[in-house]
Structure formats: structure tokens, C-alpha cells
Amino acid sequence: MDIKTIGVIGAGQMGAGITQVSLTSGYAVILLDINDDLVKKGRDRIASGLKKMEEKGKLKSGEAEWLLGQMKPTTTVAEFAGADFVVEAATENEKLKLELFANLDKTCRPGVILATNTSSIPITRIAAATKRPEKVVGMHFMNPVPVMQLVELIRGLATDDETFATTEKLAKKMGKITIVSQDSPGFIVNRVLMPMINEAVFSLAEGLGTAEDIDSGMRYGTNHPMGPLALADLIGLDTCLAIMEVLHKGIGDSKYRPCPLLRKYVDAGWLGKKVGRGFYKYERQG
Numbered sequence: 519m520d521i522k523t524i525g526v527i528g529a530g531q532m533g534a535g536i537t538q539v540s541l542t543s544g545y546a547v548i549l550l551d552i553n554d555d556l557v558k559k560g561r562d563r564i565a566s567g568l569k570k571m572e573e574k575g576k577l578k579s580g581e582a583e584w585l586l587g588q589m590k591p592t593t594t595v596a597e598f599a600g601a602d603f604v605v606e607a608a609t610e611n612e613k614l615k616l617e618l619f620a621n622l623d624k625t626c627r628p629g630v631i632l633a634t635n636t637s638s639i640p641i642t643r644i645a646a647a648t649k650r651p652e653k654v655v656g657m658h659f660m661n662p663v664p665v666m667q668l669v670e671l672i673r674g675l676a677t678d679d680e681t682f683a684t685t686e687k688l689a690k691k692m693g694k695i696t697i698v699s700q701d702s703p704g705f706i707v708n709r710v711l712m713p714m715i716n717e718a719v720f721s722l723a724e725g726l727g728t729a730e731d732i733d734s735g736m737r738y739g740t741n742h743p744m745g746p747l748a749l750a751d752l753i754g755l756d757t758c759l760a761i762m763e764v765l766h767k768g769i770g771d772s773k774y775r776p777c778p779l780l781r782k783y784v785d786a787g788w789l790g791k792k793v794g795r796g797f798y799k800y801e802r803q804g
Contacts, residue, residue: 519629521688522546525601527618529560529591531792532635533607535663538567541585542577542664543692548590548597557591564589567664598625603688605657607635610760615639616647623648631681633657637757638704638712638764641674651676655685658705659694661753669694672701703768704761712761715753716777718746722797723779729797747797750780751790759784 524540526533529551537547537560549564551557568582577585590597598604604622608614615636622632632654634644645654656672669689673682689696699705704712718732727735733745750758762776783789783796790796 519602519631519684521602521684523548523600523602525550525598525604525626526607527551527604527622528607528609528635529557529563530607530609531563532659532661532663534560534563534567535661536605536607536635536659537589538564538664539659539692541568541588542571546588546590548592548601550592550595550597553593557593561586561589561591571664595621595625598622599627601626601630603631603633603684605633605635607659610637610639610757612639612643612764615644619644619647619654623650629653631655631684633685635659637708638761638768640703640768641672641677641701645674645676652678653681655681656699656701656705657685657689658707660707667693667695668707669696670699670705670707671696672699672705674701704765708761709765712758712765713774715746715750715758716762716774716780719750719777719780722747723777751796751798751800753790754792755780755789755796756784 523546525548526537527550529549537549540547549557549560551560565586568577568585571577572582604626606615606618608618615634619632632648634641634656635658636656637658641654641656645651648654651674654674655677658670660666660668671686686696697706721727721732722729729747733747736742736745759776759780762774765774766776787793788795791800794800794802
């Protein structure tokens with residue numbers, strides 16, 4: 519299938535990043551979120567990202583504005599009837615994703631691939647909400663999307679070869695490096711990363727060290743570019759908790775039990791950088 523227009527669901531940090539990369543890779547984009555305010559915030563984030571690229575000489579003068587004009591913001595799923603490929607980047611909530619994919623299946627043309635940016639929910643389960651499970655695939659981008667090179671590709675049980683090959687080709691056209699994971703909770707990256715973050719939270723909860731010392735230990739002792747608690751703040755503590763819950767439920771091993779302190783922070787609304795407070799304090803975004 520010739521892909522000219524990509525539909526992106528979710529105008530948050532991940533969806534905006536996927537949109538920006540899609541635009542700079544030569545695709546038109548339909549960007550969807552649930553209300554005009556969220557769509558506007560996403561558009562502003564994308565505009566800022568493109569402008570920075572222009573200032574750094576990665577785009578020609580005036581190109582940022584032109585690329586932004588290739589994006590159609592919307593709050594209506596019906597607009598996705600014009601999409602040639604869809605990437606869902608909504609909140610990491612299984613019920614929400616299943617509802618979205620059922621609606622997309624009814625709206626999108628036959629043969630259009632429906633990809634999910636889920637970081638932990640099994641692709642086979644999401645695909646089962648549609649009548650085109652062979653056209654559903656996992657396309658897990660890393661945050662921040664314009665900077666991080668990796669895309670994790672995951673086949674559902676029914677994903678066909680054409681769908682997988684098309685998705686892999688698209689990711690590479692976006693300048694990404696791809697790896698392939700089995701359809702298991704958390705896939706490869708979060709299966710390894712989230713337990714490390716969770717253990718860092720346990721270490722903080724037990725008074726093993728301060729947040730600064732725990733992060734500095736991993737940065738300077740293991741050469742990580744960012745400490746696990748700062749990374750959790752960047753990802754979003756609600757997202758980290760959701761992934762740990764999927765791992766714990768899906769695999770059933772107690773080693774994936776979310777740290778109670780992580781749950782407490784989420785209950786308090788201390789979700790990380792996006793709200794101005796997590797394990798560290800930040801200037802509030804947006």
C-alpha cells in the first residue's frame with residue numbers, strides 16, 4: 519500500500535513526537551485527540567519542535583511552517599477515513615485502546631494498517647478488538663520520539679508478513695533503528711527497563727539513598743545517560759505504574775509488583791515532569 523497520509527491518535531508527548539517525525543519524513547498527518555485544547559497543545563509542541571530544527575539548520579528556512587501545514591488537527595475519528603496508515607499513541611489504558619481499535623476498524627478503509635504505540639499491552643489482545651487482526655501491529659517508539667532512534671516492532675498472533683514488512687519499511691524511512699520483540703507483556707525494552715525503575719523506587723522508599731544519589735549511582739557507576747528516577751519522571755509515573763501492572767498481571771511473578779511508593783506518587787498526582795512534580799520538581803509544562 520502506498521502511504522501518503524498517517525493518522526496519529528493522541529496529541530500528547532508521544533503522539534506529537536510521532537507526528538513531527540512523520541511530517542519531516544514526507545508524510546501528511548491527521549492528528550486526533552479528544553478535545554480542541556489537547557489538539558492545540560499538541561500542535562504547539564510540534565510547531566516548537568519543527569522551529570528548533572529550522573534554527574539548527576536541519577530544516578530550510580520556512581520549511582517548519584510548511585510542514586505544519588501538512589498536518590490536519592481533528593477531534594473526530596471519522597477523519598481517519600482518509601488515512602493510509604494509523605499509529606495509536608493514546609494513554610496506556612487497555613480498555614481505551616480496545617475501544618479505539620474497534621472504532622478505527624469501522625472507520626478506516628480495508629487494508630489500512632492499524633499500529634499501536636503501546637509500551638506493554640499484548641498486540642494480540644488489541645488486534646482481537648478488530649475484524650482485521652492481520653493488519654494490527656505493535657510500533658513502539660521511544661521518548662522523545664524525534665531524538666530516540668529505536669522503534670520496537672511486535673507482531674500479534676495474526677499479524678501478516680505484508681503488515682510487518684510495511685511497518686518496518688515505514689520506521690526505517692523515519693530514520694529509525696528497529697528491533698523485533700515477541701508479543702509478551704512489556705516486550706523487550708520495558709521488560710528490562712521498568713523493573714530497574716521500580717527497584718530504584720523501592721530503594722528510595724527503603725531509604726537506601728536519596729533520589730539524587732540513586733540516580734548518580736546509575737549515571738556514573740553504570741554509564742547511564744539519565745538516572746532511573748529522573749527517567750521515570752520523564753516517562754510519567756502513571757505510565758510506569760501502568761506498565762508494571764501489566765507486567766505483574768501478565769507474567770504473574772512477584773518481582774514485577776509495583777512499588778507502593780510509586781503508586782502513592784500517582785495517587786497524589788505527582789506524575790513527573792509533565793505536571794511539574796515527581797521524584798524531582800520541575801517547571802510545569804504546557
